Amino acid sequence: MRLRLFAPLVVLLVTSLPARAAVIVIGNYTDADIAFTIAEPDEKARSYKVLSNTVVPVFVTGPADIVFTTKGRETKLRLDMYSAYLFLPDPTADLRLEGLELPGNALDRDSRPEVNPVPRDPPVKIPVTMLVDDVDPRADELWQKELRKRFDEAADVIEKAAGVRFTLAGFDTWKSDPTAKNTSDLLDGLEKAVKAKEGALVLGYSSRKIDEKVDPAFGAARGLSGRHILIREWRPRSELERGEVLVHFLAQAIGGVGSPDPGSALRAKLGDRYAHRPGAVVRLDPLNALLLNLWADERRREPGVTFDSLTASNRVRMTRIYKALLKAAPGDPLAIAYLNELDRDVAKNPDPPLKRPDPPAKSTKRDEIMRKVVKAVTARAKLNSEAGASALVGDELTAAYIRTAAETAVRLRGPEMVSAVLIALGIALDETGTLADDATTAGAVKDIETTEERAERLAVLGNPTLGGRRDLCRRFFIGCAIGELLRDAAEDAAVGRALLDLHKPANLRVPVLAAELAGITFGRAMQQxxxxLHDAHRKFTATDYLPPMKGLRDCLSAEKFGELYGDSSDARFLAVLADIRKRLKEMKAYK
Known part of the structure; x- marks a missing residue:
């Protein structure tokens, strides 16, 4: 079978079409090209041919019928708008069309023709500036030619699947951080060095050497919440696979999330030689293609669309698709983050107004307490930094910070006291900015300290630990905060963060995940x-609040994790989570 990389996704055998509002995604997961027709009521059937191992969008104005032939006989099926279908091999019929199940109920309006179809031409345009860092050995003419070809091919894949056209805005260079230990550090440096314009992306390639055993990731980005993509040049080794990596990160930048589909560019494990297999096509999976078409529709309506300004109908549709993807790839951090953004009871109101109601007002009293707690911890840290030889370190320093936070919160009594101190500790004892960088929690913490106040805190924070470990301390208190901010979604967020660590220098550390789950449990217990809170004020000892860590594995690489636990939905990994929860339930502090 021939290799068709970046091949045309669909051949339409008619010349002109009316404006089409709704999208249906069809995948061909067979070894042969498939011809079919789509007919809407009172309209002439339109003919299509979809290539093997390809996923394509088809646009309609309402529910439509598909007709295809198998073993010389015609099969006619009704297709639902905003759904995805797969042609699959069938041992009896040779070929069958199967719909992908989406959780929840579809909107009533999706069973009726669109009254005012929205044109889908021209595609949504997103300008991209491409850079290489100061370590790249190539002459400008050479690297620009090579990366331009890669970019054009990847952009073509996205455009044909989702109706979004990435356009090259220009080339540039930047100085990457020579002390960077991983792709996250390189991304941080790119974000600081190069500003991205509203509605545009910055795509930086780094040739700086990173120990693959420390960080095997091919790149780093923040999905919809960021405007920068960092990709390591020269990895993977083949140009075909580098193109697939670029498709992966471009799709993430416009709303794509992880998929278990072994042929999707959004699968977790890239660089697996898939692109070199006979018949391989660099493509998206059906559900992500469906999602990106919805995001494209929203960007046509409002170029700067956010979760807050989504139309209510697409909010319902996206929620169903993200839930389906999260079910298929449990623990995916972007899917979890986006579902938290979409978390509203919209399914019970199938035809809501186009504008969302205003979000509930933030608790200004809680924010006031949080600011004072963080400032108090900073002041305590400054005193400690000036104490010379008598300065506290490790677990003792953490206990001092807890006492200070508790004292401050108790003086400002009120119903917001517990909530405020839990979130404030998550901010104050973390030097990495986890809560501020996470789209699901950033809104609640972004105004708690200024940039200058944060810099002052970090300069004097020292090395507070729990059980002698800085990482356990940091994640315990992040757990306290997300337990308060994300409530029922907190544990999923903690697991997702742990899985994301598989591609970071220290890899996945099960004790760190246990610490974050302990922080969530600690916060819930304090709310009850x-x-x-008074007990923690009087005496805060790690062994009182952290579960026993014996037997919990540390520093698991992606490969080792796969060997031991398969993936996040594997019974072996679920048993690890159950064991952690059992350990927490048996602790005196949480009974």
Whole structure:
């Protein structure tokens, strides 16, 4: 079978079409090209041919019928708008069309023809500036030619699948951080060095050497919440696979999330030689293609669209698709983050107004307490930094910070006290900015300290630990905060963060995940019994609040994790989570 990389996704055998509002995605997961027709009521059937191992969008104005032939006989099926279907081999019929199940109920309006179809031409344009860092050995003419070809091919894949056209805005260079230990550090440096314009992306390629055993990731980005993409040049080794990596990150930048589909550019494990297999096509999976078409529709309506300004109908549709993808790839951090953004009871109101109601007002009293707690911890840290030889370190320093936070919160009594101190500790004892960088929690913490106040805190924070480990301390208190901010979604977020660590220098550390789950449990216990805050004030010892860590594995690489636990939905990994929860339930502090 021939290799068709970046091949045309669909051949349309008619010349002109009316404006089409709704999208249906069809995948061909067979070894042969498939011809079919799509007919809407009172309209002439339109003919299509979809290539093997390809996923394509088809646009309609309402529910439509598909007709295809198998073993010389015609099969006619009704297709639902905003759904995805797969042609699959069938041992009996040779070929069958199967719909992908989406959780929840479809909108009533999706069963009726669109009254005012929205044109889909021209495609949504997103300008991209491409850079290489100061370590790249190539002459400008050479690297620009090579990366331009790669970019054009990847952009073509996205455009044909999603109706979004990435356009090259120009080339540039930047100085990457020579002390960077991983792709996250390189991304941080790119974001600081190069500003991205509203509605545009910055795509930086780095040739700086990173130990693959420390960080095997091919790149780093923040999905919809960021405007920068960092990709390591020269990895993977083949140009075909580098093109697939670029498709992966471009799709993530416009709303794509992880998929278990072994042929999707959004699968977790890239660089697996898939692109070199006979018949391989660099493509998206059906559900992500469906999602990106919805995001494209929203960008046609409002170029700067956010979760807050989504139309209510697409909010319902996206929620169903993200839930389906999260079910298929449990623990995906972007899917979790986006579902938290979309978390509203819209399914019970199938035809809501086009504008979302205003979000509930933030608790200004809680924010006031949080600011004072963080400032108090900073002041305590400054005193400690000036104490010379008598300065506290490690677990003792953490206990001092807890006492200071508790004292401050208790002086400002009120119903917001516990909530405020839990979130404030997540900010104050973390030097990495996890809560501020996470789209699901950033809104609640972004105004708690200024950039200058944060810099002052970090300069004097020292090295507070729990159980002698800085990482356990940091994640325990992040757990306290997300337990308060994300509530029922907190544990999924913690697991997703742990899985994301598979591609970071220290890899996945099960004790760190246990610490974050302990922080969530600690916060919930404190909400049930405020006396726990007073107990922590009087004495805070790691062994009182962290579960026993014996037997929990540390520093698991992606390969080792796969060997031991398969993936996040594997019974072996679920048993690890169950074991952690059991350990927490048996602790005196949480009974």
């Amino acid at each position: 019994d405020v006396e726990l």
